[in-house]
Amino acid sequence: MDHSIQDIARLAGTTSRTLRHYGAEGLLPPSRVAANGYRYYDDRALVRLQRILLLRELGLGLPAIRAVLDRETDEAAALRAHLGWLEQEQQRLQRQIRSVHTTITALEGKDQLMAETMFDGFDHSIHKEEVEQRWGADAYASGDSWWRDMTAAQRAQWQATTAALQADWRDAAERQVAPDGTEAQQLAGRHVQWLDAVPGIPRENGRPAAAYVRGLGEMYVADDRFAAHYGGQAGAGFVRDALAVYAARTL
Amino acid sequence: MDHSIQDIARLAGTTSRTLRHYGAEGLLPPSRVAANGYRYYDDRALVRLQRILLLRELGLGLPAIRAVLDRETDEAAALRAHLGWLEQEQQRLQRQIRSVHTTITALEGKDQLMAETMFDGFDHSIHKEEVEQRWGADAYASGDSWWRDMTAAQRAQWQATTAALQADWRDAAERQVAPDGTEAQQLAGRHVQWLDAVPGIPRENGRPAAAYVRGLGEMYVADDRFAAHYGGQAGAGFVRDALAVYAARTL
DNA sequence: AGTTGACCTTGACGTAACGTCAAGATTTAT
DNA sequence: ATAAATCTTGACGTTACGTCAAGGTCAACT
Numbered sequence: 114m115d116h117s118i119q120d121i122a123r124l125a126g127t128t129s130r131t132l133r134h135y136g137a138e139g140l141l142p143p144s145r146v147a148a149n150g151y152r153y154y155d156d157r158a159l160v161r162l163q164r165i166l167l168l169r170e171l172g173l174g175l176p177a178i179r180a181v182l183d184r185e186t187d188e189a190a191a192l193r194a195h196l197g198w199l200e201q202e203q204q205r206l207q208r209q210i211r212s213v214h215t216t217i218t219a220l221e222g223k224d225q226l227m228a229e230t231m232f233d234g235f236d237h238s239i240h241k242e243e244v245e246q247r248w249g250a251d252a253y254a255s256g257d258s259w260w261r262d263m264t265a266a267q268r269a270q271w272q273a274t275t276a277a278l279q280a281d282w283r284d285a286a287e288r289q290v291a292p293d294g295t296e297a298q299q300l301a302g303r304h305v306q307w308l309d310a311v312p313g314i315p316r317e318n319g320r321p322a323a324a325y326v327r328g329l330g331e332m333y334v335a336d337d338r339f340a341a342h343y344g345g346q347a348g349a350g351f352v353r354d355a356l357a358v359y360a361a362r363t364l
Numbered sequence: 365m366d367h368s369i370q371d372i373a374r375l376a377g378t379t380s381r382t383l384r385h386y387g388a389e390g391l392l393p394p395s396r397v398a399a400n401g402y403r404y405y406d407d408r409a410l411v412r413l414q415r416i417l418l419l420r421e422l423g424l425g426l427p428a429i430r431a432v433l434d435r436e437t438d439e440a441a442a443l444r445a446h447l448g449w450l451e452q453e454q455q456r457l458q459r460q461i462r463s464v465h466t467t468i469t470a471l472e473g474k475d476q477l478m479a480e481t482m483f484d485g486f487d488h489s490i491h492k493e494e495v496e497q498r499w500g501a502d503a504y505a506s507g508d509s510w511w512r513d514m515t516a517a518q519r520a521q522w523q524a525t526t527a528a529l530q531a532d533w534r535d536a537a538e539r540q541v542a543p544d545g546t547e548a549q550q551l552a553g554r555h556v557q558w559l560d561a562v563p564g565i566p567r568e569n570g571r572p573a574a575a576y577v578r579g580l581g582e583m584y585v586a587d588d589r590f591a592a593h594y595g596g597q598a599g600a601g602f603v604r605d606a607l608a609v610y611a612a613r614t615l
Numbered sequence: 616a617g618t619t620g621a622c623c624t625t626g627a628c629g630t631a632a633c634g635t636c637a638a639g640a641t642t643t644a645t
Numbered sequence: 646a647t648a649a650a651t652c653t654t655g656a657c658g659t660t661a662c663g664t665c666a667a668g669g670t671c672a673a674c675t
Binding site: 171 | 472
């Protein structure tokens with residue numbers, strides 16, 4: 114009927130330190146304390162512990178959890194309040210991410226560019242530093258050699274594809290198409306397919322990695338030289354949003 | 365040439381406590397300390413302080429900032445490393461948000477439903493508790509009375525519109541359309557327009573609030589009764605993603 | 616009985632970046 | 646001369662435990 118502190122800790126997937134902490138906080142007192150001071154917990158305590166751990170995984174603090182378990186607060190209400198906080202945090206992070214992106218771009222704006230011809234066809238590895246640090250030196254090197262080893266005709270072909278894609282993006286952006294709409298999402302699909310032809314980019318289960326695609330979109334916005342290809346700030350923002358939706362949905 | 369501690373604090377938009385903290389950490393020592401112990405900072409210190417605060421807003425920790433300012437680390441490299449952390453945090457939050465949503469739905473699954481007829485036409489306010497707590501009692505009440513005051517013909521009209529929209533969503537989902545593509549985004553546009561016809565929903569500058577639209581999408585996924593209208597889990601996930609992209613891009 | 620582990624206890628420091636008193640010294644204004 | 650500002654150092658609080666540290670307790674083995 115009783116379990117030692119290590120026992121329930123293992124049963125619930127936590128540590129004895131956590132159990133003692135919850136005991137000290139009055140959140141989960143031992144169901145019995147032996148004469149020698151040893152803590153013992155019964156099955157009801159185990160159930161309570163599991164509820165606590167569940168709520169903790171959702172991000173609730175111990176005071177909020179106590180209020181819920183002691184029925185001082187409605188659980189759903191507490192979770193909805195918590196949801197608001199989570200969403201705010203997420204937005205704050207989103208803003209920080211964008212600021213960091215633009216800061217990086219501003220810092221490196223005038224450093225190592227790849228050759229101009231390359232710029233038009235291989236825009237995603239123009240930032241040598243960024244590609245190497247975030248996706249590994251291989252990503253840059255293999256993309257680089259892939260491009261260099263192309264024949265002139267292959268390169269021209271590739272540039273034509275790229276130009277057409279960019280033109281369609283600009284067109285859609287001008288027409289104020291919704292970035293999560295079918296048309297934009299089809300463009301995003303083409304964009305990812307185009308990307309997929311480049312060896313060495315980071316992938317997940319065979320497809321370009323979602324984080325990479327999103328990062329690419331942010332880069333288009335952060336760097337005016339890219340933005341120009343997609344119709345300026347507004348157009349690049351559109352591309353970024355479309356890629357983000359696409360990545361969320363299908364990658 | 366010199367400023368007192370309060371002076372630069374005001375100039376830089378921070379507090380004297382922070383200045384002392386940075387001094388104690390060796391991150392920004394006072395440029396001069398008078399015989400009486402008073403700290404004084406010159407213009408170079410002000411510049412350094414401003415850089416520190418900028419990096420802090422981007423979320424960097426003090427050790428990372430020190431490394432950058434002391435030129436032990438490349439600033440862009442530090443920011444890219446930081447970017448990876450930010451993106452991970454964002455994903456963790458996203459997972460928590462979804463878990464909270466499904467938990468809330470599971471908790472309230474069988475409580476207060478609106479009438480069945482209402483269910484088919486007014487799905488976004490079916491969760492009385494959720495709507496009231498997160499968007500205010502007015503949101504629920506005005507939506508509720510709007511619906512109740514309709515004539516039978518008006519209601520039938522509305523339900524037909526709703527059903528058509530849902531059918532198009534199911535169709536697009538089945539065809540594996542990309543959620544950030546043009547087609548899905550057009551559907552999202554229709555969805556928001558449809559929503560916009562309901563009085564009392566939360567708005568921002570005249571249009572349905574982005575957070576509300578996103579929340580709606582999450583609800584479709586979290587609640588099987590909604591999901592059913594959009595083609596089950598997969599379909600609802602598609603709708604959610606499409607709405608999220610749409611919200612990000614145009615709301 | 617003595618010893619060896621395995622397990623238990625309480626106690627206390629560390630974490631990130633300051634916010635917030637508190638007590639006392641100094642400068643500035645009246 | 647006195648009051649009001651401003652300055653100093655010192656220290657606790659914040660969140661949920663992780664991580665020693667020093668020292669009891671218990672079952673098993675010699």
